[in-house]
């Protein structure tokens with residue numbers, strides 16, 4: 035049967051001619067088809083097929099060992115398979131942790147700005163969001179301390195490295211202080227470390243996963259940005275005590291561990307050295323795209339925006355000088371066939387209207403330059419350039 039409307043397969047709008055700088059997905063040209071083919075051949079080539087069965091609740095033990103070895107190398111710290119829980123990606127893990135650790139009306143702290151879709155998950159759970167300010171080094175820990183005088187959250191959600199949207203990375207000293215606070219004042223830290231392995235310049239501080247022994251940190255990771263989001267595969271790293279509610283939950287008792295088949299493919303990708311090689315390739319290519327976007331913003335938007343260039347991740351976070359509302363700019367940008375995410379989407383309180391987030395992950399370098407040029411033209415259309 036011929037469908038009456040176009041068949042949608044991916045989240046991204048792929049309208050012809052559109053240069054979508056809103057989209058924070060991996061580049062289609064960097065999706066690892068050949069790696070998945072080789073991993074599948076490797077894994078499906080034997081008669082040992084536990085990945086076709088309901089899986090162990092914590093996640094396949096072989097995969098957790100392989101993942102622990104991979105993370106130990108890349109995090110440069112010992113990671114134990116016992117401390118890993120396999121998730122369906124960070125989004126799924128956040129949702130499950132909200133289900134198990136919170137009830138409607140509970141307070142949670144979020145960064146201002148923060149990942150806008152995490153806000154949506156927290157709102158689904160009817161949580162009371164308290165926004166904590168950040169600066170160009172990420173979360174302002176004194177501000178957390180200040181807020182704690184009036185309210186204690188169940189958890190604080192943070193993206194410590196190459197934050198979405200700001201690109202900021204929390205320095206080691208602030209990481210230490212934050213974890214100390216969480217221990218002394220008894221709240222959990224949900225650390226979304228999804229961009230930690232995507233550092234293109236310099237070296238990131240150790241992940242918050244390095245502080246598990248304090249007993250308050252749950253570190254969330256994902257294969258979405260380093261392999262393929264379609265696998266829906268990630269992990270939660272935490273102390274045995276914090277993992278316990280996950281392992282005992284009804285959803286896993288009924289359905290078994292999450293994504294055993296995707297786990298089996300990722301295990302082969304790691305064991306065959308393909309994941310390491312892919313990560314190297316991604317760092318090289320995304321690093322080039324970051325540079326291309328930086329040059330394009332300097333060339334086309336100089337004097338009209340200010341920003342701190344990121345050193346990893348997927349995003350540039352711009353502040354418009356002299357123009358107040360990026361939602362107005364977005365309407366003009368769409369007419370020029372480009373778009374971005376307006377700053378207010380990343381605010382727990384609807385602020386940040388003078389900000390906008392551009393992504394450099396999805397499009398190749400030349401297209402990024404053309405997109406930024408269109409954006410500059412749109413900006414000229416809505417404000418006098420002086």
Ligand SMILES: Cc1ncc(COP(=O)(O)O)c(C=O)c1O
Pocket residue numbers: 058122123124125126149193198226228255256257258263267268
């Ligand atoms: C900060 C952050 N967390 C989580 C996600 C989604 O992760 P996953 O695909 O593992 O659910 C994204 C994707 O853009 C992200 O930027």
